[in-house]
Amino acid sequence: MKKLTFTLLSFLMMGSLYAQDIAKTWYGTISIQGTALRVVFNISKTGDSYITTMDSPDQGVKGIPTDKTTFSGNQLIIEASKMALVYTGTYTSESNTITGIFKQGPGELPLTLSATAPEPKKVVPPEVRPQDPKDFPYRQEDVMFDNAQAGVQLAGTLTLPSSGKVNKIVVLISGSGPQNRNEEIQAFNHRPFLVWSDWLTRNNIAVLRYDDRGIGKSTGIYKKATTADFASDAEAAVRYIQSRVDLKTMKIGLIGHSEGGLIAPIVANQNKAVQFIVLLAGPGIPIDELLLEQNEDQARLAGAPADMIKMSSVLNKTLYTAVKNYNDLPEPAFQEKIDTVLHDALKGFPVDALGGRSMAQVISESKVQVSSIWFKYFVGMDPAVDLKRVKCPVLALNGTLDSQVRSTSNLSGIRSNLQKAGNTKFEIVAMPGLNHLFQKSTTGAVSEYKEIAETVNPEVLQKVSTWINRI
Numbered sequence: 266m267k268k269l270t271f272t273l274l275s276f277l278m279m280g281s282l283y284a285q286d287i288a289k290t291w292y293g294t295i296s297i298q299g300t301a302l303r304v305v306f307n308i309s310k311t312g313d314s315y316i317t318t319m320d321s322p323d324q325g326v327k328g329i330p331t332d333k334t335t336f337s338g339n340q341l342i343i344e345a346s347k348m349a350l351v352y353t354g355t356y357t358s359e360s361n362t363i364t365g366i367f368k369q370g371p372g373e374l375p376l377t378l379s380a381t382a383p384e385p386k387k388v389v390p391p392e393v394r395p396q397d398p399k400d401f402p403y404r405q406e407d408v409m410f411d412n413a414q415a416g417v418q419l420a421g422t423l424t425l426p427s428s429g430k431v432n433k434i435v436v437l438i439s440g441s442g443p444q445n446r447n448e449e450i451q452a453f454n455h456r457p458f459l460v461w462s463d464w465l466t467r468n469n470i471a472v473l474r475y476d477d478r479g480i481g482k483s484t485g486i487y488k489k490a491t492t493a494d495f496a497s498d499a500e501a502a503v504r505y506i507q508s509r510v511d512l513k514t515m516k517i518g519l520i521g522h523s524e525g526g527l528i529a530p531i532v533a534n535q536n537k538a539v540q541f542i543v544l545l546a547g548p549g550i551p552i553d554e555l556l557l558e559q560n561e562d563q564a565r566l567a568g569a570p571a572d573m574i575k576m577s578s579v580l581n582k583t584l585y586t587a588v589k590n591y592n593d594l595p596e597p598a599f600q601e602k603i604d605t606v607l608h609d610a611l612k613g614f615p616v617d618a619l620g621g622r623s624m625a626q627v628i629s630e631s632k633v634q635v636s637s638i639w640f641k642y643f644v645g646m647d648p649a650v651d652l653k654r655v656k657c658p659v660l661a662l663n664g665t666l667d668s669q670v671r672s673t674s675n676l677s678g679i680r681s682n683l684q685k686a687g688n689t690k691f692e693i694v695a696m697p698g699l700n701h702l703f704q705k706s707t708t709g710a711v712s713e714y715k716e717i718a719e720t721v722n723p724e725v726l727q728k729v730s731t732w733i734n735r736i
Contacts, residue, residue, distance in 0.1 A: 287336050287356060288315065291378035295367050297452045300715070303383070304367065304376060306343060306352070308334060317343050319350075324451060341365070347488045349634040353626075354378065368630055391454050396720040398463040403427045408473070409482075410505035412498050419498055420482030421446050421475030424466040433733055434471035434515040435543075436502045437461060438495075438532075440523030441643075445481040446474040448522065453714040457702060460720045461520070468730040471515065473502055491642035492524060496531040503536050516540045518733060521547055523670060523701065524643075526661075530651035541736050543729055544661040546670045546701050549678025551647040553585040555670060562668040566710040576618055583610045588635050589645045596636075603632050652682035659683060659691040660732045662725060664699030666709030692732065696725055 288310040294301050305320035307328075315334035320327045331345040336356075341363055343352040354365025354376070367376035404425040409418055425431060437458050439448045448458035462472040478498055479487030499519065506512045518541040521529035526547020533539040548555050560581055564574045587606040591599050607628045611619075619627055635641070661679045663672035676693050683691045700706035703725045704717045 287341065289380050290382070291363060291380060292383055293367075293376045293378040294383075295374045295376050297374070300452050300454075302452070304378075306378065319343075319345065344629075344633055346633045346636040347638070349637065349640075351630050351633055352376065391451070394455060394720050395718055396460045397456060398459065401463070403466045408505070410475075410501060412478075412501035415478070415485065415494060415497055415501075417478045417485035417498070418483065419475045419478065419501060421473055421502070422462070424462050424472045426466055426469045426471065428469055431469060431471050432515055433469075433518060433736070434473065434506060434512060435465065435518045435520050435733070436499060436506070437472060437474040438499045438519060438521040438525030438528050439477060440525050440546075443477055443480045443487045445476045448474075453702075455702065455714065455720045457522070457721055461726070464721075464726045465730055465733075468734065470730060470733055471512070473506065475502060489638060491639055492527060492646060493531075493642065495524070496528045496535075499525075499528055500532045500536050503532065503538055507538055516736070518542060518736075520545065520729070523547070526670075527552075527646065527648055530648065530655050533657055534651050534654050539657060541658040541733065542655070542660075543733070544659065544679065545703065545725075546663050546667055547661060547675070547679065548646075548648045548670060549652070549661075549675035549680075549682065551649075553582075553589065553644050555675065556585065556644065557581055558671045558674060559669050562671060562709075563711065566668055566708055573618055576614065580610050580614075584631065584635060585644050588641055592641050592645060600632060600636070603635065604628060607631055648678065649682045649685075652679060653685040655683060655686050656688055657690070658736055659688065660694070660729065661691065662694045662696055662703075662728065664696050664701065664703055664706070664709070666698055666706045667701045668709040668711065669701040694728065696722070696728075699725065 288308050291306045291308065293304050295304055302324070303322045305322065307318045307320065309316050315336055317331045317334040319329040319331060321329070329345070329348070331343055333344045335342045339356040341354045341356055344350070348369060350369045352365060352367050354363040356363050361380050363378040365376060367374045404427065406423045406425070408421050408423050410421070411418055437448070439458065442450070444450065446458060447456035449456045458474050462474055465472050476483040477487060478485030478490055478494070503517055506515070506517055517538050519529040519532060519539055520543040521527070522545040526544040529542045529544060529547070533542050557578055561574055561578055564577060583606060587603055591602040594602065608624070611624050611627060635644070661676060663670060663676050665672050672695050676695060680693050696703065698705055699722055700709045700713065702714055703721050704714065704719045705722050706713055706717065
């Protein structure tokens with residue numbers, strides 16, 4: 266009996282040790298297409314509950330809140346629905362490490378965490394791309410402007426041609442995801458809006474570009490914003506131009522990339538000071554349909570079998586429809602509905618179609634992906650609502666190898682909706698061999714973005730600046 270008691274006590278003490286060991290700061294590194302990104306989880310314990318914040322030192326972000334942390338036995342799960350992130354790991358007391366999988370969106374990466382802080386990383390400036398400007402023969406001005414309605418301040422850069430004879434100015438509107446004024450994604454080491462701004466300004470077009478709310482020097486909380494909020498920020502940029510004596514006589518235009526191409530027509534309809542828009546890989550079909558095409562194209566490029574792609578498309582269509590149908594429910598009820606929909610949809614899936622995961626894992630990860638405020642709003646949007654009301658001149662371009670916004674269907678949708686608006690002042694251009702960033706590409710796969718030295722194909726830059734200067 267004493268031996269049994271000792272064994273039980275030892276077991277209970279071991280459970281207590283696990284709890285003590287897990288509540289600390291954990292360090293790890295993930296590799297994304299050859300780029301190492303440090304990940305830090307700060308785990309604390311209050312009573313029986315764990316709370317985790319996340320740092321991404323290489324992206325300059327600290328204290329990102331997560332939704333849920335569970336630790337049972339030696340299994341750790343950290344969930345952050347707003348980032349579509351789930352980390353699942355196994356704690357090993359002997360090495361004091363956690364070995365697991367870091368999943369964000371559709372991607373899965375191995376991530377081993379250690380309680381030992383790594384040596385400070387040497388600050389290495391990003392590799393200079395051939396199109397990164399090396400000199401700036403024009404005026405640059407750091408600016409701040411208010412979106413009073415949202416209670417945020419947006420920080421940006423205004424570039425003005427040195428000629429002094431400028432009659433056009435454009436606002437650059439970035440695509441999905443938190444990005445600074447250069448539309449920079451560090452994993453790809455490209456700064457598209459820096460290149461666009463430099464080119465346009467050298468071609469006698471003034472440019473205003475700005476950090477997304479909550480990013481860089483802009484205030485606000487990015488993760489709480491929807492596409493409508495980002496449209497409100499873009500309109501605030503237009504109002505700022507109108508407020509300046511030296512700018513208000515210029516023709517104002519918008520250049521929107523990807524989701525920015527969804528936002529530009531919204532702003533043009535809200536503020537008639539907008540006199541032209543350029544849509545770079547902008548959506549032209551309902552967003553749920555666009556996402557289905559995106560999933561299919563990227564799965565095909567990844568080498569997925571045709572039958573798997575078809576099954577995934579059926580599942581995604583069911584999921585997106587459910588998100589739209591149940592979007593207005595309280596969060597617990599929404600989660601319950603999505604859980605039921607996914608469970609029913611996955612019943613017929615063969616085991617090998619789940620990628621080595623259990624049905625419960627797939628359901629949990631899928632729920633995280635679709636539960637953010639932004640996604641629930643975004644998936645229900647239809648570009649037609651605003652495109653069919655746009656009367657100003659429009660230039661719409663898309664690369665034929667774009668695997669994120671398929672060129673054929675989206676350019677066709679833009680054309681059709683502008684015709685419904687009675688708009689005769691538009692031009693639709695498919696750019697052969699270019700990807701979503703408008704780089705000359707081999708396949709259009711996202712994995713190629715970093716490998717291509719070119720940031721924006723010169724033909725696209727020339728096409729846009731020539732079109733704007735002719736208006």
